[in-house]
Amino acid sequence: MTTPGRGVQPTARSAWAGVLAGIGVAAFADETVFHQLLHWHHFYDRSTTDAGLVSDGLFHAFGFFAVVFGLVLVADLRRGDRLSGRALTGGVLTGAGAFQLYDGTVQHKLLGLHQIRYAVDLTPYDWTWNVVAVLLVVAGVVLLRRARATV
Amino acid sequence: MSAHAGHSLQALLAVAVFAAYEAGAWRLRRRGDRWTPRRDVVFGAGVAATLVPGAPTFTGHMLQHVVLGMVAPVLVVLGRPVTLLLRAVPKTARHRLKRVLGSWAAGVLVFPPVAAVIEAGSLWLLYRTSLFAAIGDEPWLHGHVFLTGLLFTTAVCRLDPFRHRVGLGVRAGALIGAAAAHAVLAKTLYVTPPPGVLLAVADRQAGAQLMYYGGDVVELGLALIVALQWYAARGRADVRARRARSRRTGVPRGARS
Numbered sequence: 001m002t003t004p005g006r007g008v009q010p011t012a013r014s015a016w017a018g019v020l021a022g023i024g025v026a027a028f029a030d031e032t033v034f035h036q037l038l039h040w041h042h043f044y045d046r047s048t049t050d051a052g053l054v055s056d057g058l059f060h061a062f063g064f065f066a067v068v069f070g071l072v073l074v075a076d077l078r079r080g081d082r083l084s085g086r087a088l089t090g091g092v093l094t095g096a097g098a099f100q101l102y103d104g105t106v107q108h109k110l111l112g113l114h115q116i117r118y119a120v121d122l123t124p125y126d127w128t129w130n131v132v133a134v135l136l137v138v139a140g141v142v143l144l145r146r147a148r149a150t151v
Numbered sequence: 152m153s154a155h156a157g158h159s160l161q162a163l164l165a166v167a168v169f170a171a172y173e174a175g176a177w178r179l180r181r182r183g184d185r186w187t188p189r190r191d192v193v194f195g196a197g198v199a200a201t202l203v204p205g206a207p208t209f210t211g212h213m214l215q216h217v218v219l220g221m222v223a224p225v226l227v228v229l230g231r232p233v234t235l236l237l238r239a240v241p242k243t244a245r246h247r248l249k250r251v252l253g254s255w256a257a258g259v260l261v262f263p264p265v266a267a268v269i270e271a272g273s274l275w276l277l278y279r280t281s282l283f284a285a286i287g288d289e290p291w292l293h294g295h296v297f298l299t300g301l302l303f304t305t306a307v308c309r310l311d312p313f314r315h316r317v318g319l320g321v322r323a324g325a326l327i328g329a330a331a332a333h334a335v336l337a338k339t340l341y342v343t344p345p346p347g348v349l350l351a352v353a354d355r356q357a358g359a360q361l362m363y364y365g366g367d368v369v370e371l372g373l374a375l376i377v378a379l380q381w382y383a384a385r386g387r388a389d390v391r392a393r394r395a396r397s398r399r400t401g402v403p404r405g406a407r408s
């Protein structure tokens with residue numbers, strides 16, 4: 001896939017806008033739902049590695065920028081009547097799923113960044129988390145392929 | 152100098168800066184230039200925000216730093232003080248000022264990654280070395296926090312005219328990098344205090360979280376400023392392209408071929 005720029009197909013641009021917004025929304029949902037509302041996640045877990053902390057910081061910062069920029073990209077596409085709704089939705093699902101999968105595997109497991117929940121058996125939580133992430137990615141990719149086919 | 156005298160001096164300086172801004176804006180308006188009142192309001196709010204008082208707790212200290220180093224600079228930069236200065240001063244002064252702004256040194260300082268390293272780097276030095284124990288309450292330190300925040304905000308937002316142009320990717324990268332450095336620093340403060348400082352655990356953790364989430368709010372604002380600038384520039388480019396096309400084809404403006 002190409003990076004967004006001039007002369008790029010409108011579906012690709014819509015997809016990229018969706019991916020950015022999707023990553024941002026997933027990061028934001030993680031922060032509000034699991035950190036603030038449910039208090040399942042910890043702000044800091046003593047088993048966190050330095051790499052985990054840096055990865056978390058980067059994705060946290062990137063998430064904010066991604067959601068803002070994704071939305072502005074959507075506004076720009078709409079203005080020129082070039083927005084592909086299907087590609088956008090596909091992008092959002094792919095971005096959100098990919099971030100959740102990265103969070104659930106690399107960040108939580110490999111880098112020891114906080115766990116999904118504490119003082120319970122983690123297995124069902126981890127499986128649910130990552131299976132939902134894979135389903136999101138699969139649904140997103142299917143939509144993206146269809147969006148490309150209909151152009 | 153006593154703390155009280157220091158505060159009075161600071162207040163006096165703030166009033167003088169805002170008065171100078173208003174004098175410049177008045178001059179522009181008198182000769183018929185447009186200068187929206189919105190800019191006066193945000194600039195005034197930014198200057199007022201620099202007067203945020205400190206507190207004996209770590210949380211209070213952090214609140215002061217978030218306001219001084221992040222909120223106040225954004226408001227001041229939105230008031231476009233350099234643009235105003237360039238337009239309000241006499242011709243010779245304007246030329247001199249333009250030379251300074253166009254200089255190699257200014258170009259390096261407002262190059263976003265450099266400004267980000269200066270801003271985030273000084274925070275890391277302050278909280279992760281024994282500097283905080285030594286100078287944590289010095290009045291000039293607050294000035295430094297404000298000025299580095301102002302430099303970073305100016306470099307990323309680029310609302311004032313600079314000769315050196317910087318692409319969106321570099322600005323976004325610097326913003327994300329600095330925000331990540333902030334977030335990581337806040338999380339380390341949550342578990343370990345600055346060396347040589349004794350803090351109550353609850354106070355330290357509240358302060359660290361204030362730094363983390365306060366930083367988020369301001370970063371969101373900065374991201375919005377950068378993204379909306381891109382949106383506006385794209386709009387202008389579209390209009391230009393359409394005009395060029397209609398000139399070539401002879402189809403009048405607005406009518407679609």
